[in-house]
Amino acid sequence: MEESSVVKVFVFFILLVALTTVLSNVSTNMWGGKPETLPEGTELIVEGGMTVMEFGSRNNIPNPVLKKVLGLESKSDLQKPLASFGQSREQLQARVDKAAALEAEHESKNWVKIPVKFGAWFIFLGFVFLMVRKGKITPRVRKALYVTAVILFGIILGADPSPMGTVKDAIHLYGSKKVVFLPRMIALSIFLFIVFLANKFICSWGCQLGTLQDLIFRLNRNSKDTKGVLAQYKMPFWFSNGIRVSFFIMFTIITFGWALDIIDPIDPFKVYKPAVLGAVGGTLIGALLVASLFVYRPWCQFFCPFGLVGWLVEKISIFKINVDYETCIACEACAKACPSTVMEAILKQDKTIPDCFTCGTCMNACPTGSIKLSAGTRNKPPADKFTR
Ligand code: SF4
Ligand code: SF4
Numbered sequence: 001m002e003e004s005s006v007v008k009v010f011v012f013f014i015l016l017v018a019l020t021t022v023l024s025n026v027s028t029n030m031w032g033g034k035p036e037t038l039p040e041g042t043e044l045i046v047e048g049g050m051t052v053m054e055f056g057s058r059n060n061i062p063n064p065v066l067k068k069v070l071g072l073e074s075k076s077d078l079q080k081p082l083a084s085f086g087q088s089r090e091q092l093q094a095r096v097d098k099a100a101a102l103e104a105e106h107e108s109k110n111w112v113k114i115p116v117k118f119g120a121w122f123i124f125l126g127f128v129f130l131m132v133r134k135g136k137i138t139p140r141v142r143k144a145l146y147v148t149a150v151i152l153f154g155i156i157l158g159a160d161p162s163p164m165g166t167v168k169d170a171i172h173l174y175g176s177k178k179v180v181f182l183p184r185m186i187a188l189s190i191f192l193f194i195v196f197l198a199n200k201f202i203c204s205w206g207c208q209l210g211t212l213q214d215l216i217f218r219l220n221r222n223s224k225d226t227k228g229v230l231a232q233y234k235m236p237f238w239f240s241n242g243i244r245v246s247f248f249i250m251f252t253i254i255t256f257g258w259a260l261d262i263i264d265p266i267d268p269f270k271v272y273k274p275a276v277l278g279a280v281g282g283t284l285i286g287a288l289l290v291a292s293l294f295v296y297r298p299w300c301q302f303f304c305p306f307g308l309v310g311w312l313v314e315k316i317s318i319f320k321i322n323v324d325y326e327t328c329i330a331c332e333a334c335a336k337a338c339p340s341t342v343m344e345a346i347l348k349q350d351k352t353i354p355d356c357f358t359c360g361t362c363m364n365a366c367p368t369g370s371i372k373l374s375a376g377t378r379n380k381p382p383a384d385k386f387t388r
Helices: 003-031 052-058 063-070 075-079 089-108 113-133 139-156 163-177 182-198 201-206 208-219 237-258 268-272 279-291 298-302 305-316 333-337 342-347 361-365
Strands: 319-323 371-375
Touching (some): 003 139, 003 208, 063 089, 113 182, 113 201, 113 371, 163 182, 163 237, 182 305, 201 305, 208 279, 208 298, 237 298, 237 305
16 A cells, blocks of 8 residues: 555545535525524413414514414404414414424525526436446546535535435424425425436435545545555445434434434534534534545445435336346456445345445446446346355
């Protein structure tokens, strides 16, 4: 191992993380926007003889929220007695809490940025899909595409929305307020549809955190992208996925039981809005990024709720990585180069195939060009082709 290569790894890593956080800070300030925090439910003041307008002003409830809660049809409804709507105090409290939560969700979103980001995702992912299909992703091109994704979907277009955020926030909003925010469910359906079409393509090439971790991992790889400059480790899938499932269950139980979002303080997507990071969050995210040099996409494999849901949907993806066993010479160069244990599991026909990030590293490594991103069921190797 050359000392200069090791120094290079760390210098590029520090530069990348420093530039990402500094430029993201500038970009976040330019976009502006309200923080994504759910309003605390305060006890309502309800008095006999109150009009709707008095009820609203005593409880600081904005008119759009009042309109939703009581189904007001015109301004004159504000003068009606509150009692004429036939709502008990408990019913009013529940309705106001839900409507205020929805209003806060709506207000915290940048409705210009979101469609722009989805448009950029469609164009970029469509382009990369064609590149992967044609086998044009060389190690240099891969890095350049990750740099582009980090700049575009992270630094410029920010931490939100993200595939992970759609799953986490949907669970948290429903668990704590029993509210479903429709635009988020639409975004989540789009992300899952992309997984259904092409094997976690959104994670592979579009997720602002996934691509940052991947780029960091590749900083610590040789020029052919076949192994680490410094040692890199592949975690057994039962171990990484076991932690991911446990984390998902724990997050869900805590959000339903105590209305707490345990991911929020350590949310690694906040690398793109560093100003809101606390000391604990900053330290943990720093550790995660350092770990990304040695383990492939640690957040995705060990913790991400979308990673888990996407892995399940990936089982029915139309396009996936496939090996042509007619031309394959069983050298297993692909499995060695694969940053995770996926290709090994595919060759050995394991019952459980880990998340494949469609990175195309196996395609580069294959000396006979036997690996493609293709539609349909995965081919199975002849029984005696690969032995343990
Ligand atoms: S699994 Fe990774 S790439 Fe996919 S949403 Fe989560 S962080 Fe992003
Ligand atoms: S099998 Fe491994 S190397 Fe090949 S695309 Fe999937 S994750 Fe990448």
